Amino acid sequence: MIFISVLITLVMIGGVAYLLTNKYNPQAVLLFSGLLMMVFALLLGLNLPTMKQNTGLPFFDLFAMTKEVLADKGAKVGLMIMTIGGFVAYMRHIGASDALVYVCIKPLKLMRKTPYFAASCVIPIGQFLFMCTPSATGLGLLLMASIYPVLVRLGISKVSAVSVITACTVFDMGPASANTAQASHQVEMEAVQYFLHHQLPLTIPMTIILMIVYFFINRFYDTKQGLRDEVELVDGEDFTVSAPLYYAFLPVMPLVLLMIFSPTFKLFDPPITLDTTTAMLICTITGMSLELIRKKNLKDIMGSMKIFWEGMGKVFASVVTLIVCAQMFSKGLISLGFIDNLVNASQSLGLGFEGVSILMTVMIFLASMLMGSGNASFFSFGPLVPHIAAQLGGNKVGMILSMQLASSMGRATSPIAGVIIATSELAGISSFDLAKRNLIPLVVGLISMFILKTVF
Known part of the structure; x- marks a missing residue:
């Protein structure tokens, strides 16, 4: 029985990876594979995951x-x-995202004599922007319109410029990140607490390591491949914004509010707490109010609220449905005894909790590379973490943190990832060349993460 369930599990995981790699709809693939695994579990006489209320009929x-x-x-x-x-x-x-980028890239123009150092400095700047604009492809395109022309004018190759731009999206972090929301939900922790106490202490040294590695890797390959002699300066006007520069504070405002009114800091007595959803609503209304003061057109400003609702709808159709379907996929794995079999196998091999954690992290990194999606891989296997930690008695926060970061790092090494395809096409380079340029730094980053986790 165990052999059959393990065989079915491996075949299903392999089939899912194949379908996702070949651009099948991820929601449909994860949902139907999860349901199919639960059907197999019923046929094998295994139990389905517990429900709040059964219907009385397994089907x-x-x-x-x-x-x-x-x-x-x-x-x-x-x-x-x-x-x-x-x-x-x-x-x-309203142009607030453009204003934030414009303000952040100004210091780069002062580093004309140190182009590769300037390129490495893009990574922490972009990571900060990514916390405020948590869309890898969206931020990548924004940076291609703003930072990319600056970098190539400083004298580095196109592939080096795009590599550091995509490196800005390798850590899905901050309270505004969907992966952070999912990870903190799985370990039953407040998003701000998870961000401040776990994400930041690990990602700050990792960002420094990536800056150093990208500095040497980009300079080495540009010289080796003769790209430094073939640098084509990008023509065109400087990146400009239509919104006032003080709008740059608006995308940062939720992060500031969540930290000020977080129970982590206990700044107020009696305590005042603010959740992420409420903070986003407050900041959206603040943006609308500033637009009303600036444009003095009540009808247009009220009509612009449709942008907010449409944005919610798009995220529901893409991310939220993916979370739901991935949860069904994980329930299918659980029903076939995936966790029990994984725990038994790891114990027989002497791996223990840390060994399983490394195994799952590497698996998610490779899955993101194959699928081109950090969300798909993390949402698929992230829900398994509490069950694994319960059986092996390990630190579920540390495990889910490494898996979460590995999913976004793997995405940046995938030639089929949206951010890689979009940015490489704009630069006129191969997405495979860009993915290869990112591979060494992010493998170093993955190894560094395992080492740093023993310290933090």
């Missing part, structure tokens, strides 16, 4: 479980992610 339970997951995820982490999507869409609409 109906499959769909009732889907309804429960949709209701749970849609009302909690899903609503949070949708408001983030609406806020990001509105900030882009």
